Amino acid sequence: MTVDKKTLKELYTRTLKVRRFEEKVWDLFGENVVPGTLHLYLGQEAVAAGVTTALKKTDWIQSTHRGHGHVVAKGADMNAALAELLGKETGSCKGKGGSMHITQFNVGVLGATGVVASGLPIAVGAALSCQMRGTDDVVACFFGDGASNNGTFGESLNMSAIWKLPLIWIVENNLYAMGTPIKMMCPSATIAQRADGYCIPNVVVDGNNALAVYEATVEAVKRARAGEGPTLIECQTYRMKGHSRFDAAKYRPEKETKYWLSEERDAVRIIREMAIEQGALTETQAEKIDAKISKDVEKAADFAKKSDFPKPEETLDDVFAEVA
Amino acid sequence: MTVDKKTLKELYTRTLKVRRFEEKVWDLFGENVVPGTLHLYLGQEAVAAGVTTALKKTDWIQSTHRGHGHVVAKGADMNAALAELLGKETGSCKGKGGSMHITQFNVGVLGATGVVASGLPIAVGAALSCQMRGTDDVVACFFGDGASNNGTFGESLNMSAIWKLPLIWIVENNLYAMGTPIKMMCPSATIAQRADGYCIPNVVVDGNNALAVYEATVEAVKRARAGEGPTLIECQTYRMKGHSRFDAAKYRPEKETKYWLSEERDAVRIIREMAIEQGALTETQAEKIDAKISKDVEKAADFAKKSDFPKPEETLDDVFAEVA
Amino acid sequence: MPEKTYRDALKDGLREEMIRDERVFIMGEDVGLNWGGAFKVTKGLADEFGEARVRDTPISENTIAGTAVGAAITGMIPVAEIMFGDLITLAMDQVCNQAAKMRYMFGGQTSVPLVLRTVFGGGKNIASHHSQSLESWFMHTPGLKIAVPAFAYDVKGLIKTAIRDPNPVLFLEHKLVYDKKEDVPDEDYTVPFGQAKVRREGEDVTVWGTFFMLHKALEVADELAKDGISVEVIDPRTLAPLDKKTLIESVKKTGRLVLVTEETKTGATTAEIAATVQEEAFDWLDAPIKRVNAPDTPVPFSPPLEGYFIPDNKRIAQAIREIV
Amino acid sequence: MPEKTYRDALKDGLREEMIRDERVFIMGEDVGLNWGGAFKVTKGLADEFGEARVRDTPISENTIAGTAVGAAITGMIPVAEIMFGDLITLAMDQVCNQAAKMRYMFGGQTSVPLVLRTVFGGGKNIASHHSQSLESWFMHTPGLKIAVPAFAYDVKGLIKTAIRDPNPVLFLEHKLVYDKKEDVPDEDYTVPFGQAKVRREGEDVTVWGTFFMLHKALEVADELAKDGISVEVIDPRTLAPLDKKTLIESVKKTGRLVLVTEETKTGATTAEIAATVQEEAFDWLDAPIKRVNAPDTPVPFSPPLEGYFIPDNKRIAQAIREIV
Ligand SMILES: Cc1ncc(C[n+]2csc(CCOP(=O)(O)OP(=O)(O)O)c2C)c(N)n1
Ligand SMILES: Cc1ncc(C[n+]2csc(CCOP(=O)(O)OP(=O)(O)O)c2C)c(N)n1
Ligand SMILES: [Mg+2]
Ligand SMILES: [Mg+2]
Numbered sequence A, B: 001m002t003v004d005k006k007t008l009k010e011l012y013t014r015t016l017k018v019r020r021f022e023e024k025v026w027d028l029f030g031e032n033v034v035p036g037t038l039h040l041y042l043g044q045e046a047v048a049a050g051v052t053t054a055l056k057k058t059d060w061i062q063s064t065h066r067g068h069g070h071v072v073a074k075g076a077d078m079n080a081a082l083a084e085l086l087g088k089e090t091g092s093c094k095g096k097g098g099s100m101h102i103t104q105f106n107v108g109v110l111g112a113t114g115v116v117a118s119g120l121p122i123a124v125g126a127a128l129s130c131q132m133r134g135t136d137d138v139v140a141c142f143f144g145d146g147a148s149n150n151g152t153f154g155e156s157l158n159m160s161a162i163w164k165l166p167l168i169w170i171v172e173n174n175l176y177a178m179g180t181p182i183k184m185m186c187p188s189a190t191i192a193q194r195a196d197g198y199c200i201p202n203v204v205v206d207g208n209n210a211l212a213v214y215e216a217t218v219e220a221v222k223r224a225r226a227g228e229g230p231t232l233i234e235c236q237t238y239r240m241k242g243h244s245r246f247d248a249a250k251y252r253p254e255k256e257t258k259y260w261l262s263e264e265r266d267a268v269r270i271i272r273e274m275a276i277e278q279g280a281l282t283e284t285q286a287e288k289i290d291a292k293i294s295k296d297v298e299k300a301a302d303f304a305k306k307s308d309f310p311k312p313e314e315t316l317d318d319v320f321a322e323v324a
Numbered sequence C, D: 001m002p003e004k005t006y007r008d009a010l011k012d013g014l015r016e017e018m019i020r021d022e023r024v025f026i027m028g029e030d031v032g033l034n035w036g037g038a039f040k041v042t043k044g045l046a047d048e049f050g051e052a053r054v055r056d057t058p059i060s061e062n063t064i065a066g067t068a069v070g071a072a073i074t075g076m077i078p079v080a081e082i083m084f085g086d087l088i089t090l091a092m093d094q095v096c097n098q099a100a101k102m103r104y105m106f107g108g109q110t111s112v113p114l115v116l117r118t119v120f121g122g123g124k125n126i127a128s129h130h131s132q133s134l135e136s137w138f139m140h141t142p143g144l145k146i147a148v149p150a151f152a153y154d155v156k157g158l159i160k161t162a163i164r165d166p167n168p169v170l171f172l173e174h175k176l177v178y179d180k181k182e183d184v185p186d187e188d189y190t191v192p193f194g195q196a197k198v199r200r201e202g203e204d205v206t207v208w209g210t211f212f213m214l215h216k217a218l219e220v221a222d223e224l225a226k227d228g229i230s231v232e233v234i235d236p237r238t239l240a241p242l243d244k245k246t247l248i249e250s251v252k253k254t255g256r257l258v259l260v261t262e263e264t265k266t267g268a269t270t271a272e273i274a275a276t277v278q279e280e281a282f283d284w285l286d287a288p289i290k291r292v293n294a295p296d297t298p299v300p301f302s303p304p305l306e307g308y309f310i311p312d313n314k315r316i317a318q319a320i321r322e323i324v
Helices: A005-030 A045-053 A068-073 A078-085 A119-132 A151-162 A192-198 A210-225 A254-260 A267-277 A283-306 A312-316 B005-030 B045-053 B068-073 B078-085 B119-132 B151-162 B192-198 B210-225 B254-260 B267-277 B283-306 B312-316 C006-020 C045-049 C061-072 C085-099 C135-139 C152-164 C211-226 C244-254 C269-280 C303-309 C313-323 D006-020 D045-049 D061-072 D085-099 D135-139 D152-164 D211-226 D244-254 D269-280 D303-309 D313-323
Strands: A060-062 A109-111 A139-144 A167-173 A202-206 A231-236 B060-062 B109-111 B139-144 B167-173 B202-206 B231-236 C003-005 C024-028 C054-056 C077-081 C115-120 C145-147 C169-174 C181-183 C197-200 C205-209 C231-235 C238-240 C257-264 C290-294 D003-005 D024-028 D054-056 D077-082 D115-120 D145-147 D169-174 D181-183 D197-200 D205-209 D231-235 D238-240 D257-264 D290-294
Touching: A005 A045, A005 A068, A005 A078, A005 A210, A005 A267, A005 A283, A045 A068, A045 A139, A045 A167, A045 A210, A045 A231, A045 A267, A060 A119, A068 A078, A078 A283, A109 A119, A119 A139, A119 A151, A119 A167, A119 C061, A119 C085, A151 A167, A151 A192, A151 B151, A151 C061, A167 A210, A192 A202, A192 A231, A192 B192, A202 A210, A210 A231, A210 A267, A267 A283, A312 D303, B005 B045, B005 B068, B005 B078, B005 B210, B005 B267, B005 B283, B045 B068, B045 B139, B045 B167, B045 B210, B045 B231, B045 B267, B060 B119, B068 B078, B078 B283, B109 B119, B119 B139, B119 B151, B119 B167, B119 D061, B119 D085, B151 B167, B151 B192, B151 D061, B167 B210, B192 B202, B192 B231, B202 B210, B210 B231, B210 B267, B267 B283, B312 C303, C003 C006, C006 C024, C006 C045, C006 C152, C006 C181, C024 C045, C024 C061, C045 C054, C061 C077, C061 C085, C085 C115, C085 C135, C085 D085, C115 C152, C135 C145, C135 C238, C135 C257, C135 C269, C145 C152, C152 C169, C152 C181, C169 C211, C197 C211, C205 C211, C205 C244, C205 C313, C211 C231, C211 C257, C211 C313, C231 C244, C244 C269, C257 C269, C257 C313, C269 C290, C269 D269, C269 D290, C290 C313, C290 D269, D003 D006, D006 D024, D006 D045, D006 D152, D006 D181, D024 D045, D024 D061, D045 D054, D061 D077, D061 D085, D077 D085, D085 D115, D085 D135, D115 D152, D135 D145, D135 D238, D135 D257, D135 D269, D145 D152, D152 D169, D152 D181, D169 D211, D197 D211, D197 D244, D205 D211, D205 D244, D205 D313, D211 D231, D211 D257, D211 D313, D231 D244, D244 D269, D257 D269, D257 D313, D269 D290, D290 D313
Parallel strands: A060 A109, A060 A139, A139 A167, A167 A231, A202 A231, B060 B109, B060 B139, B139 B167, B167 B231, B202 B231, C024 C054, C024 C077, C077 C115, C115 C169, C145 C169, C205 C231, C205 C257, C257 C290, D024 D054, D024 D077, D077 D115, D115 D169, D145 D169, D205 D231, D205 D257, D257 D290
Antiparallel strands: C003 C181, C145 C238, C197 C231, D003 D181, D145 D238, D197 D231
16 A cells, blocks of 8 residues: 555654653653543554544544543544543543543544443444444444453454444554453464454554554455445554553563564654655654644643532533433 | 264264153143243254263263253253253252253253353353362353354353363354344354364364264363363254244244254264164164153153142242351 | 233334334344244334344344444434343443443533333243343442333333433333233323322322232232222332332322332332332331332242242232231 | 551451362452452462462453352352452353352252452542442342451451352452551451441441441541430441341431441442331331432542542531431
């Protein structure tokens, strides 16, 4: 596939945006203004960037507990996203959801969820809806290597296959579920091959290479829009930090971290160099984009910090929608 | 594989026993003495016979909602089995379980269950227990084509694979889950191939041929006892009757029923002829065995009918085991 | 006005809503062409509306519920079915963590207009896995509405209200009520949520109950009338929202309350009702509130046992006599 | 006697039982080497007992619970863990339909000596999917025993009783109690099931509660003592079996009862307790039984919202003052 320069630039921009956003979250966390726990997306940026760049605005994504990156890449308002993480009333969920439920419906996010693998059935339903309503929208559903061992995995893959749903299954295989290495919990070399059992075309890509993720997704989207059914893409990647707030990830062997956390494997570096090499970007332009994003993120942090907390009584709101 | 004559005779005997037992249940049902519903095993006898003949007494089986055949083939006391179906206090479950929970623990039945696919995790646990306690016992877990679409399928196959459990997964693919043809609900040609995703060796056999089932099971048992882990065997078979008590199974195409319900495909005929051909049995012996079984079944029916119902207050017993 | 069974009234309601609004569709195991639902509620609808809108699914309860969620938040109005209430155990995450909480945890960004039908109750001798009454679990789940129609007129009006409600509605039925007949208008009408119905007026004691027990309570009220005991019988029609007002007014009049449901006693909906009424009408109570429930055991199979398990007229009458 | 945290007391109990009886083993997600449980309860045990007996599992809740069932009925004593109580939604079939009912529906043929540990409660700002208190669902499930230790001494004694009990025990913990300290003997001792503990004697009002709310109730009792209000505080220690006797005796003494738990109000365990007490001590009650619970909403994320959601000392004190 040959990609145009605009796309390369977009891939760089989205990858970087997620990176800068998450670095800011990490800082805010250090400032102790983020309540609760956090699952940072640092290291996996290329996956969200690659997938979402292949989608249009009305396409949907289904997120996970590690959802900041998905939401930001899909075009979330960063003010509302950061405010949500800080539990503010200006947050996209009015402070009711926080990190694990960070969601912006209006840019096509079906939801982030705290229950591992619970997004898969929801993605099936959204894709069925896209199909039944006769739209050409597709759904991309993110989930982790760990999630692929939950019962919803087989149930949902199967349903997507028998109904030929416009669905793209994105496994973010970051080699671990909390402290558990996937190789302890999965007998096969890849998770992708499980899709064979459901006759779902599948592919393994370098999840730190936004272009590779993008290209695989484009193919999958094409199939989905043509009514040819689901595809599964396994993106092999790695977390830069621990699983959650206080995890130092000491259980990861040094050789492994050395490889995965090297400059060479860095998602931002990879797409940046590719974009520059292929003339989609100059160094200066790359810096400019970075500066702009950094400023936006800075502003969003300011906005979030300055926003008010919700009033305690708002606890009682939003349980039910009003009957018309 | 060459099978000895004793085994052939045993396969014939077990297949026939299940057949005669279920025919009697069908009669009793006609007499209106069986409360509730029923899922008859008629037509699938070769599966239970083939699998259990390859097991020893202390090996376990996990049954389903269609469990009479499994239990009888594993060596259940037929008096207690029929009495259970009639809801009598002499039943193996004292009338508390009935058809869907027909179970005889003392011959190695872990349980029959009314929840489709709920036996798979229990089989994992039993196999883990066999392994951890250092026994050489194995577990054979029966389930239907429909059950293979439930979440426990993937979860349990995976766990059995990563822990190399002494477990044999027996899919009884009778082409339907209630009125739903498996080909509508499963994108692949066989269910067996789903096991590939978990690196579990698998094979498809003629489920109406007790010898074929037996031979596949013997191989699987060998692997299991040797610590080499699970195997999946898909047995392709067919129900002679509807799904349950009042189902006339009109949804099955005539061409299909004609083939599957032909004399040619009959499980009893197949193993009987094979046994006779290979000199394991004479016609007269075969008849004698039949007469003996029929008499035993008759006696069991008498026993069941003559037995008393439990006393109403016994409803309150058996919720908890006494603390020692 | 034609007399109709509860089953047919329910089907009429579903049919009319499917005609009225093309977003409405039905999904579940064997709801379609070959079966029409285990209790034949949807029989014929697949012929009329096609297999896409009356959609058979694999045996994947959690994914059925989740598919309904995903479809609901993206523009469809799914009426999903869990074949037996006991099997909702497999779908608790999607029902209670996703459907019920989604609007709230996303701060009102979306709503989840789905209906989940299932059926509870014993009386058919189908034992522990097919006879439970689990409604109290859901009453304890904020974010769900719960309809408990016990009469043919109500079931048609309530299913319409449920389908038109923008929130997730658990629509609970009872096996022994499907054949109950009542005059049911052919026209479009709705029954509002949160309005109990006084099914019989009385002065001496209030009886509140659900499903089949309501029918029994009315029989008992007739019997007791002969002895000069005047019983008021209240049908809540929905458990959430719960019409406390009608009940409390009744208790303020009679001073006595008996609660009757088929649930096992500890933690039943009757506990909540008793707790609420003693909280809000303490000074009006002339006697302790009595609960008539099943004993704290699984549901047994054998007729004399199940007969003992399910509250009967004698027990209801006795509880009433104890306090009047 | 050394002072120990609840966490360490629990770990001691587990450790001592694993030494005492080699059938005891631990299984669950990240309970082993790399993590030691999300709340570090099992940290170090894998080093001591090996990875087979402190066994990490895939993210497969229903199969974790089912594996425990299968192991329990074949000679092992599993102590399985569901990482967060909210995730037991995925295991409801195995917990409530299999573990709880198996002995009963098989007429006493087997028993299910397993312990299922999980953790409930809010206070950590981790939102709707990681903060619930769902104990009432299980109180409504015949066949389960339920321990609710709130103090370090009890947790060690109760885990031993749980492990030695031949029945399935749901062992519930609370996130905010792990760090609570108390004197805990190094020796072997057990705390019996079904015996409540009067944690503080008083004359004017009885307060019954669980988990963290018990700690708050004791603080409130101290405060109110200054105003001359004498509060008796009762800790049930197990919900099933439930010690009604201690509670009812207390209510007969004080004539007043306040129930305090962190559950959402409708259908909470407090409903059952209120219903029971008004049934059995009606004539002794001088005021309506008050329930102090969380509002009927999902658990919100943001600190001011969660602070409003969880009952605090002020609300407890106010409820007490309203009736004394
Ligand atoms: C059903 C369920 N089980 C367990 C957990 C606790 N938990 C949260 S994240 C996680 C690991 C998930 O691993 P993976 O799917 O690989 O995603 P990753 O965290 O690596 O992005 C676990 C076990 C949960 N939230 N939901
Ligand atoms: C989890 C669950 N879902 C649905 C049902 C209702 N039901 C009982 S048997 C059955 C079909 C099972 O099909 P299969 O697994 O192929 O077994 P078969 O009946 O063909 O032997 C269904 C849907 C159930 N008992 N449990
Ligand atoms: Mg992972
Ligand atoms: Mg089948």
